[in-house]
Amino acid sequence: MSGDNRFLGLFYLSPYIIGLLVFTALPFAASFYLSFTDYNLMSSPVFTGLDNYWKLFTGDRTFRKSLWVTLVYVFTTVPLKLAFALFIAVILNYKLKFINFFRTAFYVPSILGGSIAIAVMWRYLFADVGIVNMGLATLGFEPVNWFGDPTNALFTITLLRLWQFGSAMVIFLAALQSIDKSLYEAASIDGAGKFATFWHITMPLITPVIFFNLIMQMVQAFQEFNGPYIITQGGPLKSTYLLPLYIYEEAFRRFDMGYASAIAWVLFVIIMVLTLIAFWSSRHWVYYAGDKRS
Amino acid sequence: MANHILSENLALDQEADRILKAQRRRQFVSATLRYGVLTLVGLIMLYPLIWLIGASFKSNSEIFAGAGFIPNEATISGYVQGWQTSTPYTFGRFFWNTFLIVVPKMIGTVISCTAVAYGFARFDFPGKKVLFASLIATLLLPNVVTRIPQYLLFRDLGWLDSFLPLWVPSAFAGDAFFVFMLVQFLRAIPRDMEEAARVDGANTWQVLLFIVVPLLTPALISVCLFQFMWTMNDFLGPLIYLSSVDKFPVSLALKLSIDTTEAFEWNRILAMSVLTIMPALIVFFVAQKYFIEGISAGGVKG
Numbered sequence: 001m002s003g004d005n006r007f008l009g010l011f012y013l014s015p016y017i018i019g020l021l022v023f024t025a026l027p028f029a030a031s032f033y034l035s036f037t038d039y040n041l042m043s044s045p046v047f048t049g050l051d052n053y054w055k056l057f058t059g060d061r062t063f064r065k066s067l068w069v070t071l072v073y074v075f076t077t078v079p080l081k082l083a084f085a086l087f088i089a090v091i092l093n094y095k096l097k098f099i100n101f102f103r104t105a106f107y108v109p110s111i112l113g114g115s116i117a118i119a120v121m122w123r124y125l126f127a128d129v130g131i132v133n134m135g136l137a138t139l140g141f142e143p144v145n146w147f148g149d150p151t152n153a154l155f156t157i158t159l160l161r162l163w164q165f166g167s168a169m170v171i172f173l174a175a176l177q178s179i180d181k182s183l184y185e186a187a188s189i190d191g192a193g194k195f196a197t198f199w200h201i202t203m204p205l206i207t208p209v210i211f212f213n214l215i216m217q218m219v220q221a222f223q224e225f226n227g228p229y230i231i232t233q234g235g236p237l238k239s240t241y242l243l244p245l246y247i248y249e250e251a252f253r254r255f256d257m258g259y260a261s262a263i264a265w266v267l268f269v270i271i272m273v274l275t276l277i278a279f280w281s282s283r284h285w286v287y288y289a290g291d292k293r294s
Numbered sequence: 295m296a297n298h299i300l301s302e303n304l305a306l307d308q309e310a311d312r313i314l315k316a317q318r319r320r321q322f323v324s325a326t327l328r329y330g331v332l333t334l335v336g337l338i339m340l341y342p343l344i345w346l347i348g349a350s351f352k353s354n355s356e357i358f359a360g361a362g363f364i365p366n367e368a369t370i371s372g373y374v375q376g377w378q379t380s381t382p383y384t385f386g387r388f389f390w391n392t393f394l395i396v397v398p399k400m401i402g403t404v405i406s407c408t409a410v411a412y413g414f415a416r417f418d419f420p421g422k423k424v425l426f427a428s429l430i431a432t433l434l435l436p437n438v439v440t441r442i443p444q445y446l447l448f449r450d451l452g453w454l455d456s457f458l459p460l461w462v463p464s465a466f467a468g469d470a471f472f473v474f475m476l477v478q479f480l481r482a483i484p485r486d487m488e489e490a491a492r493v494d495g496a497n498t499w500q501v502l503l504f505i506v507v508p509l510l511t512p513a514l515i516s517v518c519l520f521q522f523m524w525t526m527n528d529f530l531g532p533l534i535y536l537s538s539v540d541k542f543p544v545s546l547a548l549k550l551s552i553d554t555t556e557a558f559e560w561n562r563i564l565a566m567s568v569l570t571i572m573p574a575l576i577v578f579f580v581a582q583k584y585f586i587e588g589i590s591a592g593g594v595k596g
Contacts, residue, residue, distance in 0.1 A: 007420075012410060015410060016410040016467040022447075027444045102336060106335070112343075120563060215434070219434060222438075225529075248530070252445075264439050264442065
């Protein structure tokens with residue numbers, strides 16, 4: 001507000017500034033430094049240059065496996081989840097009775113999904129004699145060894161994420177409902193079919209939301225911990241040993257803080273590069289109403 | 295002539311009628327398809343939860359005996375024994391611990407995020423652009439990269455095995471998402487009333503307290519609810535910072551009970567799983583309007 005001391009705003013920001021420095025910026029810098037050290041909590045950190053990174057990329061097979069599993073997990077989970085969330089949002093975006101009921105039903109898993117209780121439930125559902133296999137048997141399929149087989153185990157963890165598509169769906173639905181109806185009328189007068197209307201009107205208008213969901217889901221998927229930790233403990237054969245599990249065990253089980261920091265930085269750089277690629281590419285596919293193309 | 299017009303009208307009417315009928319039929323088919331898909335997906339989504347609640351009342355021998363959720367002989371022994379736990383404490387203690395983390399965290403979050411959002415949305419000051427950029431950067435910064443030094447920091451402060459590391463960062467507006475969401479809300483609120491109050495001699499914190507906060511209340515309820523959910527579900531934080539069983543929140547206690555009794559006492563685990571999700575479920579159903587509004591306004595992780 002004009003006339004006030006020009007530092008008054010900073011006064012209101014002071015909790016944030018202190019928190020930013022103490023709990024974010026300082027740890028961020030410290031973590032970068034630690035990644036170049038050998039530090040086991042007992043003695044002070046010893047600077048070892050690029051040793052940690054060298055070891056990671058040349059000698060550490062667990063790391064390579066874990067990195068690969070993480071990438072497979074993220075690149076299957078995120079697109080599947082977004083596609084499914086959009087699909088359901090499009091179906092819901094219609095003059096349906098009970099729309100609120102369905103929206104609630106689909107959103108509940110997102111509320112609970114991250115909890116330990118749900119991870120526990122997943123173990124029971126996909127157990128050899130669990131209800132998923134019972135359901136498959138009823139349909140005439142052979143029971144599936146969900147946790148014993150490396151490919152299936154990762155897929156089971158992926159399914160837990162997909163089950164929580166509700167929050168992305170609610171965001172999609174809000175975007176779909178905010179689209180100006182007259183655009184659809186104009187398209188229908190011009191004789192556009194349903195698919196053309198969706199592709200040329202709906203899709204461009206919701207690209208900002210797709211972009212937002214993409215970034216958020218990706219950053220989270222890279223940090224998935226509870227699911228694999230509780231459901232499969234990273235196994236079998238490290239097939240669900242996502243990088244956050246590896247970092248946790250290096251840091252808080254083996255207390256190898258330097259090495260764990262190096263892994264964390266590799267993960268961070270991957271997330272950052274992918275985020276930057278998304279931001280950079282967004283100018284080619286994300287449409288913002290009000291910019292010069294409109 | 296009149297007949298001609300009449301028959302033409304009749305033909306038009308019939309034509310319109312046919313189109314209308316075809317349209318209705320298409321709409322009917324479309325609606326049926328939509329309801330069909332939604333119902334099927336809804337069942338698949340919710341059946342696991344229904345099964346979980348039903349199975350928690352089954353006996354251990356019955357849990358894996360069939361896919362139905364209604365117990366043949368309902369028993370609450372899972373709840374009774376699960377509540378006792380294999381530790382010296384009951385589950386009540388773990389709920390109390392959770393409460394001791396959740397409440398300071400919610401209060402700290404609401405106060406700090408409101409002040410910071412107010413600062414961002416209503417004032418100009420040196421460095422504002424950089425600070426706002428830092429907010430967005432924090433939003434995207436993966437926690438994994440700051441976690442280890444944070445642990446070392448809290449160790450040096452002597453805060454390990456206490457609740458402080460779990461809520462103090464949030465009391466310094468550490469959850470950038472909430473600040474961002476409140477800034478978005480504030481930007482949408484006209485400033486007329488605030489300016490009028492300033493003309494009448496109110497200072498900025500009076501304006502914040504008596505005008506902005508009442509207008510922000512729905513958004514603040516959303517903030518509280520999301521923080522409540524996320525804190526109830528948080529597992530990694532307590533896992534890293536808490537080591538004594540008497541300080542465990544429900545998420546850690548549940549993990550502990552898996553480790554100690556899962557080999558045979560399934561219904562205890564399921565019963566306690568149901569109990570740990572109940573607070574979140576109840577809060578969600580009571581206040582779902584705020585969730586949907588919050589998530590649609592700011593866009594939320596989850």
